[in-house]
Structures are given as C-alpha cells and as structure tokens.
Amino acid sequence: MSKLVAKFGGLSLSSAQALSQIAQIILTAHTEWEQVVVVVSAIEGVTDQLIETIHDAEISDKRAYRRKVAHIRTRHLAIMEELPLLKTEYSTLQSELDRLFNELIALLEGFGKLDTALQPAKREAIRALGERLSARLVAALLRHHQIRSVAMDANHFIRTNNQFMNATINLNATQQLVEENLSPLLERNITPVITGFMGADEHGNITTLGRIGTDYTATAIAYAVQADQVTLWLDTPGILSAPQSVPHAQPIQELSYGEASDLALLGNHPLHPKTILPARLANIPLHIQNIHLPHLIGTIVQPSNAEPTPARMRAVVEMSAIEILIPNTQHLVEVIPQIGSLFFATFQVLPSVLMSLQGSFRSKIYVGVPATLGLSATEQLTDVLEKRMTDAKELTRVSVLTLIGANVQQCVPCLKKALHALEGLPLRFINTNSSHDSLSVVVAPQDRHEALTRLHALLNAEITTDFNQ
Ligand code: ASP
Numbered sequence: 001m002s003k004l005v006a007k008f009g010g011l012s013l014s015s016a017q018a019l020s021q022i023a024q025i026i027l028t029a030h031t032e033w034e035q036v037v038v039v040v041s042a043i044e045g046v047t048d049q050l051i052e053t054i055h056d057a058e059i060s061d062k063r064a065y066r067r068k069v070a071h072i073r074t075r076h077l078a079i080m081e082e083l084p085l086l087k088t089e090y091s092t093l094q095s096e097l098d099r100l101f102n103e104l105i106a107l108l109e110g111f112g113k114l115d116t117a118l119q120p121a122k123r124e125a126i127r128a129l130g131e132r133l134s135a136r137l138v139a140a141l142l143r144h145h146q147i148r149s150v151a152m153d154a155n156h157f158i159r160t161n162n163q164f165m166n167a168t169i170n171l172n173a174t175q176q177l178v179e180e181n182l183s184p185l186l187e188r189n190i191t192p193v194i195t196g197f198m199g200a201d202e203h204g205n206i207t208t209l210g211r212i213g214t215d216y217t218a219t220a221i222a223y224a225v226q227a228d229q230v231t232l233w234l235d236t237p238g239i240l241s242a243p244q245s246v247p248h249a250q251p252i253q254e255l256s257y258g259e260a261s262d263l264a265l266l267g268n269h270p271l272h273p274k275t276i277l278p279a280r281l282a283n284i285p286l287h288i289q290n291i292h293l294p295h296l297i298g299t300i301v302q303p304s305n306a307e308p309t310p311a312r313m314r315a316v317v318e319m320s321a322i323e324i325l326i327p328n329t330q331h332l333v334e335v336i337p338q339i340g341s342l343f344f345a346t347f348q349v350l351p352s353v354l355m356s357l358q359g360s361f362r363s364k365i366y367v368g369v370p371a372t373l374g375l376s377a378t379e380q381l382t383d384v385l386e387k388r389m390t391d392a393k394e395l396t397r398v399s400v401l402t403l404i405g406a407n408v409q410q411c412v413p414c415l416k417k418a419l420h421a422l423e424g425l426p427l428r429f430i431n432t433n434s435s436h437d438s439l440s441v442v443v444a445p446q447d448r449h450e451a452l453t454r455l456h457a458l459l460n461a462e463i464t465t466d467f468n469q
C-alpha cells in the first residue's frame with residue numbers, strides 16, 4: 001500500500017479559501033497514493049493566543065482570557081461559515097468546536113485552584129488546543145468532498161517523554177499505539193486528520209513538542225505507518241539557501257538528512273529540529289512544497305547517494321544567541337560552579353537552548369536560542385540571565401551564522417574560503433558542531449547581514465565546485 005503523510009502549517013489553514021486549497025491538494029493526493037494521512041497545526045496565531053490565555057489565568061484575569069477565547073472562537077466560526085458545507089455539517093462541526101471551547105474555559109477557570117504540581121500538564125493541554133480545533137475544520141471539509149475523514153487527537157497515539165513544551169517522541173511506543181489506533185482506520189480507507197504538536201506521556205498527560213512541532217508529528221507518524229513519503233506543505237517555496245532578506249536566497253532542491261538536521265537545528269527556519277530523525281531512521285523522503293505552487297517540488301530531503309559524499313555548501317542559516325562573558329578568570333575550572341548554575345537556570349526556563357563554551361583566560365559561553373522556543377525566547381532568556389549575573393554588561397546579543405553542507409567541516413578549502421569571504425568582519429567565535437555538515441561563526445548583530453550576504457555569495461559561486469579539489 002503506498003502511503004503519504006501530508007502536513008499543513010498554520011498559514012495554510014488561516015482562511016476558508018486556504019482550506020479549500022488544502023482540500024484540493026488532498027483530493028489530488030488520493031489519486032496518487034493509496035493511503036493518505038493528514039497532520040495539521042493550529043490556525044496561524046492561535047497557539048500564541050492560547051499561550052497568552054495561560055498568562056491571564058495565572059494572574060486570575062478572567063476578563064482577559066475570556067476575551068481571547070471569544071476572539072479565537074469567532075475566528076474559527078467565521079472560517080467555518082465560509083466553508084461550502086451543508087447545514088447539518090455546520091451544526092455538527094459547530095457543536096464539536098464548542099465542546100472544545102468549553103473544555104478550554106474549564107481548564108482556564110480551574111487554573112488558580114490547581115495544585116501547582118498539576119499546572120504544567122494543564123498548560124500543555126491549553127497550548128495544544130489550537131490543533132484540535134483546526135483538525136475538526138479540515139476533517140469536516142474533507143468529508144464534504146466525499147473523502148471519508150475523521151479528526152484524531154494525537155495524545156491517543158503519539159507517546160512522548162514528560163518534558164513539557166519540548167517533549168521527545170518515543171518512536172517504538174508510538175508505532176505500537178499507531179498500529180492499534182490508526183492503522184485500522186487506514187485499512188478502512190479513512191483519511192485521519194491528526195493534530196500536530198501534541199502527544200501524551202505515559203501517564204496520559206498532554207505534552208507539546210516545541211513550537212512548529214507539527215513537522216515532527218508528521219515524520220513520527222510516517223515512521224509509525226511506514227509511509228513512502230512525507231510532504232510538508234508550507235507557504236514558502238521550500239527551504240531557502242539563506243534567510244529571505246539575503247540577496248538571491250533561493251530554494252534548495254535537495255538536501256541530505258544530515259544537512260537538513262543541522263539546518264533545522266541551527267537555523268531560524270520553520271522546520272522543527274527533531275523532524276529529520278524519524279524520517280532518517282525509516283529512510284522516508286521528505287518533500288517541502290509550496291501550497292500556492294502545488295505542482296512544483298520545493299526541496300527534497302533524502303539519503304545522499306554519493307559515498308563518500310564530497311564536501312559541499314548548501315545553505316547559510318542564522319540563529320539568535322547570547323554571549324556571556326565570564327571575566328578575569330584564570331582557569332575554566334574556577335568558573336564551573338557559576339556556569340553550572342547558569343545552565344541550570346536557563347534549561348529550567350527554556351528547555352532546548354544550545355550551549356557552547358570557549359574557555360581559557362576569559363571564558364565565554366554562547367547560548368543559542370532555537371526558533372522552536374518562540375519569538376520572545378531571546379528576551380526571556382536575557383531576563384533570566386540578567387537576574388543571575390552580577391554584572392548585566394557581561395551579556396551581549398549575537399548571531400550565530402552556520403554554513404550547511406555535507407562534510408563542510410572537514411574541508412580545509414571550504415574553511416579557507418569562508419574565512420576569506422568574511423575578511424574584515426570581526427568574528428567573535430568559530431565553532432564546529434558535532435555533525436560534519438556545518439560550521440558556525442558568531443558575529444555581532446550589526447555585522448550579521450553583511451556576513452550572511454558574503455557567505456551566501458560564496459556558496460552561490462561555488463555551488464557546483466567540488467571543494468575537495
Ligand atoms: N501550532 C504550533 C505552533 O504555533 C505548532 C506548529 O505550528 O507546528 O508552534
């Protein structure tokens with residue numbers, strides 16, 4: 001049985017027109033694949049609003065969260081009313097959505113009264129609610145188009161650890177649960193519309209996978225059902241060779257799993273870093289396509305066929321980071337207790353930051369902030385660190401720029417060319433990452449655009465060159 005897993009992101013769910021476009025894509029997929037599984041994120045902006053309602057509930061601002069819930073409800077109902085559904089389909093859908101809104105209000109009302117130990121799990125249930133709403137809209141629309149479809153909440157079969165907001169999927173346990181809960185539907189030719197971003201730990205508590213986690217849900221489901229392909233539908237033309245503001249940034253046609261993992265981890269790109277592993281383990285190709293140009297393949301992530309792969313440069317990506325200077329220290333060992341407590345404080349607030357240490361006479365720590373932590377994470381991290389640091393001047397906002405390409409790290413000519421391209425720009429740090437497929441430099445914010453532009457011009461010029469020569 002040929003199987004496709006198709007994932008749709010928040011922007012492609014944000015209007016009735018966009019939903020109809022999705023329905024067309026799924027109808028076409030049904031002509032090409034025997035089984036299709038759909039994974040959806042929340043409508044754009046809804047997860048952010050849900051997170052805001054949690055803050056309101058924490059300070060018992062009932063009016064504020066009720067207003068936000070009313071706003072989310074109006075948005076969903078407005079989209080629903082524009083969908084071409086029959087009267088009976090509207091009323092069934094509306095009561096399904098209202099049941100979820102009642103659940104949300106109940107979660108928020110109960111917040112102040114909860115034992116603090118229960119609060120993290122409730123927060124996760126609130127964060128994950130947007131996907132449960134959007135999945136119902138999509139499933140109803142597919143049914144209207146004569147596709148047998150049902151919305152499915154992923155907490156019933158995506159099994160994760162209990163790291164709230166950054167949970168990791170247990171692929172083996174998930175595969176077993178998928179076989180029990182999802183495969184029977186596929187065998188009956190039903191197209192499930194699965195909520196992305198959410199799972200549940202072994203006690204049944206809802207967990208979320210980190211921002212933009214729906215990609216990760218899609219590849220985990222693909223692993224579990226042994227799909228032949230995963231398509232991530234975005235509203236951009238694929239994975240770009242540099243951030244959009246860089247001149248001549250263009251879609252990359254092909255990436256290896258290793259390159260895509262580093263790109264997702266170290267780039268401020270809408271691809272969750274854990275997305276690649278399940279696809280890689282099961283050797284499933286990943287297509288990244290533009291919802292507005294469905295006939296074009298944007299980027300394909302697949303195993304590299306050349307063995308050994310010659311070094312190459314594929315993209316340059318950027319991540320926001322903070323440099324912490326530990327001044328006037330003779331030996332790294334003397335600052336270890338201080339570093340330990342900083343690491344601890346940071347991980348408690350932001351569970352998936354990346355850390356790198358440059359040590360000798362004056363030690364510097366770099367804390368990289370992945371896009372999965374959300375837009376305000378760098379400010380949040382600065383606040384936490386400022387409270388911890390005796391001298392706040394020791395914190396500097398920096399950018400980590402990373403060249404992505406198979407074996408780029410071990411390629412001396414690549415390194416030479418990159419350093420030559422950056423001549424005259426002050427580099428604060430050069431870092432080799434644990435894979436061989438990336439090489440990072442740290443620059444001050446005022447130099448980031450120039451450095452990105454120069455590195456991108458280098459890779460554009462060299463894209464066909466074998467760097468080993
Ligand atoms: N809705 C979640 C978020 O906004 C997950 C996703 O979009 O993939 O981060």
Ligand code: MG
Pocket residue numbers: 010041042043044045047212
């Ligand atoms: Mg989203």
